[in-house]
Amino acid sequence: MRDKEGLQDYRFMPEPNLPPLIVYEDNASLPTGTDACQAVVVQKIREGLPELPSVKRDRLVQTYGILPEHSFTLVNEDGLVEYFEAVLKATKKEPRKVIGWVTNELLGHLKQQDMSVSQSPVSPPALAELLDLQEMGHISSSVAKQVFQEMWRSSGKTAPQIIHEHDLGLVSDTAQLHSICQNIVDSHPDEVQAIRNGNKKVLNKLMGLVQKETKGRADPVLVRTILQEKTS
Template sequence: MAGVYEAVLCALSLPGVGLMEVVMEPDMCCGEEAAAAVRELQLILQALGTCQGNMAEGQLRVDANVSVHQPGEPLGVRTEVKNINSARFLARAIDYEIQRQTDVLESGGWILNETRSFDYKSGFMPEPNLPPLIVYDNKTVPAHADPQQVVNIDQIRERLPELPNVRRSRLVEQYGILPEHSFTLVNEDGLMEYFVSVARETKAEPRKIIGWIIKDLLGLLKQHSLNVSQSPISPMSMAELLNLLEAGTVSSSAAKQVRAIRGGNKKVLNKLIGLVQRELKGRADPVQVKTILEEKTL
């Protein structure tokens, strides 16, 4: 007699990994604004070391609640678009849902309070079972509580690193740079530290430093598919170049040539070798000229 076997399927999603939910106020008016808020949240999570906020890998997902209404009237009936896995999809999903609801209302219909899906391929990430979490502050924490067994929000706040919005405000206030430049410095990994290091070692105005870093250095790095940590031009070298420029020792054009050579541009170096050869009527040893130029510029 054949036996009967029952199979029990158990879905384990992120076992042992805590799930944190962040709820934002209903004060966004379009998909791109919501996407910008999510990108800012990603930067905050990265700055805190919570996670990388990689939406494609399931580290961060978004549920969008959308409703439309006339100015001055109460919020309309909302729908929820679940489990969106990229900021770009979030913007598209919200804008689509705004238009859909508008079309329904203008045609005399009504909006159902329902849950909708933007893309069936996005998958589903169920919540794991979590124990209750009680959060205290310095005023409410029990007197004899074990610090290892309670969550004191004030102690956590004291250990927080500088968040992106605070960094941007500090850069604008301390160095007098434009807000849009502060976004570039903070958003590009390692670029703010590079800027601060250069500013510490040069007498050049911060806005002039910004120009060289954002226009010249970033352009060079993108041209060679490098990140800031891989820059062939160190902050000290950039500061030295700016100091020469400030002192009038080199012109802006010459400084850009030096920057290009330090960035590995052989065409500029060969051009300078050619100029030296022309001035010396071909009597100089090209190898020796190249060595001297590299010593002076690198």
């Protein structure tokens, strides 16, 4: 039995209505006058493909300086990369600070209520506005989280509206903070003595007590300065 050796052995017949396709690596290698219907440019096809997950993760890490594990979280959740980048376009806050809000606060709320990113009641511009208020020192980090929760519950309300309605603005009145800090210092002599003996970490406890007294509204920088003066 003889082997099949040529096209005629396979009963191959060319189809006149299907012209041959010629594959080119890129546009530079495409000869002038080539019929576009007969040319397949690999570069053009490659550029039309969506961004691969591994490529997207590398881009996020290199562009925004976030941790690799954060890039995995963003890529694995449908629509989260787009949400994250939309927030970045609208806020002055650094990417490494924004990522915490997106992967912790936002994603945490979404998971609790079994919602997708597209169903979030807090839009990227709304979150960006909240982060800018915190960045500019109008509210503390703890208050920012309270406002976010209220924004989540009260869909449509902006961060400034909630801050105004609930009087959540940062307390920066020096006289008022001096009075509060003095009361805290007077009622915690052991902690004050520990600070004076060199245990500076105890100062954080006093700061926490001041924040508790002001419901998280005290200016932390000003509070630290006042407490340092009163415990020195």
